[in-house]
Amino acid sequence: MPDNVPRAIAAPLLSWYDAHARDLPWRARPGANAPDPYRVWLSEVMLQQTQVATVIPYFAKFTARWPSFEALAAAEDADLMAAWAGLGYYARARNLLACAREVARRGALPETEAELLGLPGVGGYTAAAIAAIAFGQRAVVVDANVERVVTRLFAVPDPLPGARPKIRALTDTITPDARAGDFAQAMMDLGSGICTARAPRCLLCPLRDQCDGFATGAAETFPVKAAKLPKPQRYGTMFWLTRGGEVLLVRRPDKGLLGGMRALPTGPWSDTPPGLADAPIAADWRLLDDQVRHGFTHFNLDVALAAATIAAQTGADFGTLKGEWWPIAEIESAGLPTVFAKAARVLGRKHA
DNA sequence: AACTCGGGGCT
DNA sequence: AGCCCAGAGTT
Known part of the structure; x- marks a missing residue:
């Protein structure tokens, strides 16, 4: 497939998503209005480098105890840190509280990717994910799932992390203007259940026919990663x-x-x-x-x-x-x- | 650009 | 026993 022609990825992926989306506690129910920005933000921070199955009980505990930015902003530091215990990357918990207090002071979560990027604990991925999922804006959302799907779709030979600019550019070419939030979540669901890190289920994949990695029989070899040093x-x-x-x-x-x-x-x-x-x-x-x-x-x-x-x-x-x-x-x-x-x-x- | 920062799921 | 994961902040 020529690389100068945008591939028809979004349409088949969104059709697949409409039939197979995971039912996750921070997602709006099918047919419902937009999801609660507080729940989207909280889930995205918890999900940084952390698997869905690990996050679910913490998300339930947090939303029951602190159901809004205002409630979380009023929490004691020690109570929040104790509630986060076991989830790891504890800077996230400190930034979570700082961010909730800033949002409570401003009155609402900002809706643009650029403004979101300035909040504590909100980096490039999270800003794009919130803009797309909570506010329906077109944003290029690249997480580990997207990196895996895209490097396979385009058979990207460059190793991570150096390949990130190229992966982002490729993701941009396949991101639709409409339903960008669903597109991002569809890529994640595909990466989680079909285009898995090991033993991908290519025969069930809705993008199989557009995938260079599948065509060459080497999907599982992507993404290429730099060698790791042994842990001291x-x-x-x-x-x-x-x-x-x-x-x-x-x-x-x-x-x-x-x-x-x-x-x-x-x-x-x-x-x-x-x-x-x-x-x-x-x-x-x-x-x-x-x-x-x-x-x-x-x-x-x-x-x-x-x-x-x-x-x-x-x-x-x-x-x-x-x-x-x-x-x-x-x-x-x-x-x-x-x-x-x-x-x-x-x-x-x-x-x- | 390289380094620091958790912990559990899955194979 | 490794590899992996809805990355961000610091240096």
């Missing part, structure tokens, strides 16, 4: 300091890994096990036999666990370290990121 191994220690039936928790600094989240005190994360370095107080620390292993995006972490107990009347202010005492029996409600929740399960079992 790091080591750390978490400190389980108890006072009666309570354990000391701290809040991590806003910047950096797991920023702003409630957590157990830790020492440094180093190339070699740091032992008891940076213990919150001098105490009779005992190292447990058990370790906690956790994988982050760019390194693997092995954590040693140290436990100690102090007198029941001790406060939570240790000079530079300010913490709070949390009932061990209710540790699940503290909103700990997963690596700390793993440690708390081990420690609560042995040192409750």
Whole structure:
């Protein structure tokens, strides 16, 4: 197929979408009016680098507790961070609250892609997705699904991430003026259920006849990606300091890994096990036999666990370290990121 | 342009 | 045990 002729992609894709669209909680019901911009925005932020199945229970919890920009803008920071715990990429939660407060102050979510792009936590993808899905504007929406579908449709040989400008230009050529939001969501549904990363179901694909990747029998080889470096191994220690039936928790600094989240005190994360370095107080620390292993995006972490107990009347202010005492029996409600929740399960079992 | 930033689903 | 995912912000 000549590359200078726009391919007829949108029409067959939208027909397929009308018959096979996923029923997702942030989508308007078929035949209904436009979806709620608050729900579109919230879902798009939650869905950044996060799969639909993971997001659904968080979306339900958030919309039940905070059903509007105004409600979310009035939330306490700690409550929102705790509600986000486990979903990952915690900068999203801080930006979510900042964005809700800005929208509440302005009165409404802006409707143009350029204005949306200026909001906290709204980048190029999310601005385009909201403009198209919530406000019906034509926007070129490129997420990981679209990248996969488009690189297969056009058999793009260039590796990611360098191929992104070309992929965006190609997506522009197939994006329709009408129903741009449905087109974007149709591309995502196609990428999620048919044009999958592994073992694509090409025989069910409505775009099979326009697909260079299928024609050459090599659809699954796209997108080409740059080679990845191996993840380094790091080591750390978490400190389980108890006072009666309570354990000391701290809040991590806003910047950096797991920023702003409630957590157990830790020492440094180093190339070699740091032992008891940076213990919150001098105490009779005992190292447990058990370790906690956790994988982050760019390194693997092995954590040693140290436990100690102090007198029941001790406060939570240790000079530079300010913490709070949390009932061990209710540790699940503290909103700990997963690596700390793993440690708390081990420690609560042995040192409750 | 390269790096940082989670965690669970799926194969 | 890897690879992948409705990316954004910082440097």
